[in-house]
Amino acid sequence: MSTTQTIGFIGFGAMASRMAANLVHIGYQAFAYTPSGKGGNGSVPFLKSAAEVAQKSDIVLVCVPDDEALAAAMYGPQGALAGMQANGLLLNTSSVSPEASAALLEAGRAKNVVVIDCPVSGSTPEAEAGNLVVLAGGDDAAMARAKPIFDCIGKATVHAGPSGSGTRLKLVINGIMGAGLAAVAEAIAYGLAAGLERNMLFDALDEVAVISPHHKRKIKAAKIGDFAPQFPSRLMQKDMRLLLDATARLAVPTPTLAAVTQQLSLGRRAAPESDYSALIGVMEQIVANDA
Known part of the structure; x- marks a missing residue:
């Protein structure tokens, strides 16, 4: 061109x-x-x-x-x-x-x-x-x-x-992305607390169809502790906050997304400039401290 x-x-x-x-x-x-x-x-x-x-x-x-x-x-x-x-x-x-x-x-x-x-x-x-x-x-x-x-x-x-439709669609997509990552982080934390071997757990999640390619990439990085910011925690949490406000304005009940926003707020507090998948590391540290 x-x-x-x-x-x-x-x-x-x-x-x-x-x-x-x-x-x-x-x-x-x-x-x-x-x-x-x-x-x-x-x-x-x-x-x-x-x-x-x-x-x-x-x-x-x-x-x-x-x-x-x-x-x-x-x-x-x-x-x-x-x-x-x-x-x-x-x-x-x-x-x-x-x-x-x-x-x-x-x-x-x-x-x-x-x-x-x-x-x-x-x-x-x-x-x-x-x-x-x-x-x-x-x-x-x-x-x-x-x-x-x-x-x-x-x-x-x-x-x-x-006009405006692109903005709204982005909130839908990021809401799904954030909710998926929060579910992954909590489930991994349970697996570790329950005594599953760490490498086996992370590798097994790479094999199953229920996890998206995007989240599999995050899991692979989390396995080696790589939370370099491809999408910083502060921006992910910001997008979830925008989505919650938008759903409230339309009286759309989104209790799952509300809970996810609280989880991502935890990630933002702990590591604002790290990738939002640092929530996996935060949850792992919580269960490690309880062990």
């Missing part, structure tokens, strides 16, 4: 930096901004504000951790919207609340900026390989404009529906 387009990144953490590398590889020019103002390399220079990045870019991709960071990056005289031109394209890959997503859509419309909410499913290995699944909300015309970006960063794009 050959392109003369420039893409600006607002937020340049573990996921965005890998997405940027794939886009630069196929010919996009890129700029980036982070609140710290630090970073940058030969292929992706850093600029002083989100507005400056937006002014220099044909497309803006934002990847920040939460509602507060999104608001700080998008609004005000130094925010990205202040620098965007009419008919600009803003891709919000952040995992945020439906309310934050809706507010950004309306602010974009007021400036004649096309906003797509497009969080991604996958962790750093998928981001590095360009194998993310993009969960996008927006109309067909907007989706067509974003397709070259989505095809580069992901192996598939799910057009979830109108």
Whole structure:
């Protein structure tokens, strides 16, 4: 692919930096901004504000951790919207609340900026390989404009529906992911407390069909004590909190997800920057201390 387009990144953490590398590889020019103002390399220079990045870019991709960071990056005289031109394209890959997503859509419309909410499913290995699944909300015309970006960063794009649908679908997916990990952690803790041999237990769980490939990867890493942050505990717990708030607003009873959020809060307290699968290690330590 050959392109003369420039893409600006607002937020340049573990996921965005890998997405940027794939886009630069196929010919996009890129700029980036982070609140710290630090970073940058030969292929992706850093600029002083989100507005400056937006002014220099044909497309803006934002990847920040939460509602507060999104608001700080998008609004005000130094925010990205202040620098965007009419008919600009803003891709919000952040995992945020439906309310934050809706507010950004309306602010974009007021400036004649096309906003797509497009969080991604996958962790750093998928981001590095360009194998993310993009969960996008927006109309067909907007989706067509974003397709070259989505095809580069992901192996598939799910057009979830109108604006806001991608945000909601991401909460569904992360809720299932968090609940599955919490169940795995508790079951492993029982097995260890009951006297099952540790290596046998972890290896057996890799053989059975009831555990997803994602969670099998987490179990393999936990076996050797590797909790390097592919998806930090603080972000997983944040997404569960957003999901609980969203379900409460619609009066959907979610007692299982409420209990899981408490378990993931334990993981966040113990190891906020470690992978969320560190909950397996936390539970193992609890039963080890009781032995």
